[in-house]
Amino acid sequence: MSDFENITDDELLRLRQIRGGEYLSALRNERNLTQRTVAARLAISFQYLSEIEKAKKSPSDLLIRELAEIYELDIEGEVDLYHRYGRIPLPTMEELKEQESTHLVLAQLGQLVKTGKMTDEQRQEFYTEFDRMYRDFIARVLPSKEDGKL
Numbered sequence: 001m002s003d004f005e006n007i008t009d010d011e012l013l014r015l016r017q018i019r020g021g022e023y024l025s026a027l028r029n030e031r032n033l034t035q036r037t038v039a040a041r042l043a044i045s046f047q048y049l050s051e052i053e054k055a056k057k058s059p060s061d062l063l064i065r066e067l068a069e070i071y072e073l074d075i076e077g078e079v080d081l082y083h084r085y086g087r088i089p090l091p092t093m094e095e096l097k098e099q100e101s102t103h104l105v106l107a108q109l110g111q112l113v114k115t116g117k118m119t120d121e122q123r124q125e126f127y128t129e130f131d132r133m134y135r136d137f138i139a140r141v142l143p144s145k146e147d148g149k150l
Contacts, residue, residue: 013086017055020084025053027071042066061090 028038039046042063051057059067064085068078075091082089096102109126112118
C-alpha cells in the first residue's frame with residue numbers, strides 16, 4: 001500500500017497548491033519577470049502573488065486564466081495549469097454552460113458508473129473515443145497549419 005492511498009483531501013489540496021505555485025514561479029522566472037511586474041499586470045499585490053507561488057494561497061479560477069494569459073500559455077498549457085490546482089478549466093466550464101445536451105450526457109454517464117452499469121474503464125473508453133472523434137472532426141473542418149490558413 002502506497003502512502004498516497006491514505007492521503008486526506010486537505011493534504012491533496014496542499015500538494016496541488018505546492019505543485020501549482022512551483023509551476024507559476026518557474027513560468028515567471030523563465031520569462032524573466034518579477035513578482036511586482038506580474039502582480040501589477042494582474043492588479044494584485046506582489047505579496048499575494050508570492051503567497052500563491054509559496055502555496056500559502058490558492059488562485060481563483062479567473063486569476064488562473066489571467067496568469068495563463070500573462071505567461072502566454074496555449075490552451076493545453078492553460079488547462080494543465082487548472083489541473084495542477086485540481087480544478088475544472090474555466091474554458092471547459094464556460095463551454096459546458098452553453099451546451100444543454102452535454103449536461104444530460106455527462107449526468108447519464110455519471111449515473112451509469114454510479115449504478116455499476118458502466119465501469120470506470122468503460123467511461124475512460126468513452127472519453128478516449130470522444131477525443132478521437134473531436135480530433136478527426138477538427139482535422140476535416142479546419143484548414144491545416146501546412147496550408148498557412150490557421
